[in-house]
Amino acid sequence: MTEDQITADPRRHLGDAMSRVARQLQEEHGDVEATLQAIAAAAVATVPHAQECSVSYVIGHAKVEPRASTGELPRHLDRLQQELEQGPCLDAIWEDAVVRVDDIGSDERWPTFGARAAEHGIHSMLCFQLFVAGDQLGAMNLYARQPHAFDGESEEIGQMFASHAAVALAGAEHEEHLRAGLNSRDLIGQAKGILMERFRLTADQAFGVLSRVSQEKNRKLVDVARELTDSGALPTRGVRRG
Missing domain, CATH: 3.30.450.40 (GAF domain)
Structure with a gap:
C-alpha cells in the first residue's frame, strides 16, 4: 500500500x-x-x-x-x-x-x-x-x-x-468519586483525632460523637467532620462520651 x-x-x-x-x-x-x-x-x-x-x-x-x-x-x-x-x-x-x-x-x-x-x-x-x-x-x-x-x-x-x-x-467520574471518598475518610479521621485528643475518647467513642451530631443536626457526617477540622468546634453545644 x-x-x-x-x-x-x-x-x-x-x-x-x-x-x-x-x-x-x-x-x-x-x-x-x-x-x-x-x-x-x-x-x-x-x-x-x-x-x-x-x-x-x-x-x-x-x-x-x-x-x-x-x-x-x-x-x-x-x-x-x-x-x-x-x-x-x-x-x-x-x-x-x-x-x-x-x-x-x-x-x-x-x-x-x-x-x-x-x-x-x-x-x-x-x-x-x-x-x-x-x-x-x-x-x-x-x-x-x-x-x-x-x-x-x-x-x-x-x-x-x-x-x-x-x-x-x-x-x-469513577475516579472523582473515589477521590471524594478518600477525602471524606481523611476528614473523618482528622475529626476523630481531634476529639480523641481533646476529650480522651477512644476511636469508637469519637466516631460515635460525630455520628450523633450528624443525626441530631441532620447533616452529613463528612460535613460535621469538615466543620470540626476547619473551626475546631462541633456544631453542637457539648460533647458526650460514647
Whole structure:
C-alpha cells in the first residue's frame, strides 16, 4: 500500500484521530469538568464539518443541563431546547441514539426550536446519546452553520467518537468519586483525632460523637467532620462520651 493510499484510508484516519483523543482525555486525570470540556473541543477537531459542540446532561427526563461547550451559542441552544421541550438533543437521548438534522429551519420535527436555531445561524446538527446512568442521561451535540453540512462519514466518526468519549467520561467520574471518598475518610479521621485528643475518647467513642451530631443536626457526617477540622468546634453545644 502506498503512502497516499494510507493517508486516504478513512479508517486509518479515524484510528489515528481516536488515539489522539484517547490520550488527550486520559490526561485530565479524573477531572470530570475538564474531561467534558476536552470532549467538546476534541469533537470539533475530529468529526468532519463540525464547527461547535456541546455536552448536555438530562436529569430526570426533564432538565437539560449544559455541562461543556465550545462557545456560548451551543450552550444557549441547549438551554433553548429545555425551554421549548423539543429538539434533536432530547430526541437523541430519549428516542434515537443518533439524530441528524440537515436543515434545522425547515425540519418539521421541531418547528419552534428549528426556527429559533436558524435565527442564530445554525442550520445543521448531529446529536449522539453519550451515556445512560439511572435517571441521568447525556448527549453530545454537534453544530454547523451550513445546511446539509454533515454526511455519512461525519455520522460514522461521530458515533465512534461518542463511544470513546463515554468510556473516558465514565472513568473520570469513577475516579472523582473515589477521590471524594478518600477525602471524606481523611476528614473523618482528622475529626476523630481531634476529639480523641481533646476529650480522651477512644476511636469508637469519637466516631460515635460525630455520628450523633450528624443525626441530631441532620447533616452529613463528612460535613460535621469538615466543620470540626476547619473551626475546631462541633456544631453542637457539648460533647458526650460514647
